[in-house]
Amino acid sequence: MNRRTKIAAVAAALLITAGAAGSATASGDGRGAHREAAALTGTAKLYRPAGDDITFSFDAHLAAKDNRNPEAATGTFRFSHYKGDWGGYAVAKVDCLATGGKVAVVTGRIIETDVKEFEGARVGVSVNDLGKHDRLGYSWLTQAPEQGDVPKCQTAPPFEKVKAGTGDFDVLPWLLEYPTE
Structure with missing residues (x-):
């Protein structure tokens, strides 16, 4: 040539x-033009100087076709808290996902758990995707499950620090499309 x-x-x-x-x-x-409307994925452990093993994992998605309906989100999230012989876990089916910038709020109904107080409850989690310094918050600190359901897409702000080297949360920002007229 x-x-x-x-x-x-x-x-x-x-x-x-x-x-x-x-x-x-x-x-x-x-x-790309075919992206989903919003998403929260990833896993991290919370920082606990006493050695507690607290892990949160997310696989929550809002399809592009459901862009104006955060309650159409799908997926699950899981959390666990263990220390020595004590602890438990729960898995929630997502019923609402809203994201803005690098912050996500997800709620879901518990579908599997070994903690009696969480059986069937709706719980909420917030995430701030800050790269190596992610933060996380959860509804049961401010509202115990026996107080009733947390409203959809509502929870406490991300007040917890993620353990260094464990955070890999990825928040896909929600891009609302507004009518032009």
Whole structure:
């Protein structure tokens, strides 16, 4: 292949790549036009100097078609708290997910647990995705399960520190589309 043909081929490849990048950026966030409306994924342990093993994991999603209905979110989240022979876990089915920037609020109904007080309760968790310094909050600190259900998409702010090196939360910001007229 002669030099002129090589230059033309490289230029064409660069133009195609630039065009693809331009259309991905045009969707608003650089993730492409077919992204979901919002998401919260990842796992982390909470910081506890006394040695408690507290873990939260999320797999919560709001489909693009449900962009205006955070109560259509799907997925689960799991949390556990163990110290020595004491502890328990719970799994919740997501019933609401709202995100803004790097902050997410998710609520769900407990579908599996070994803690009697959590059976069937709705609980909420908040996450602030700060890279290596993520934070997390949960409803049962401010409202015990026996007080009744936490309202959908409501919980305490992210007041807890995530243990260094364990946080990998990823919050996909909710991009609401507003009518132009």
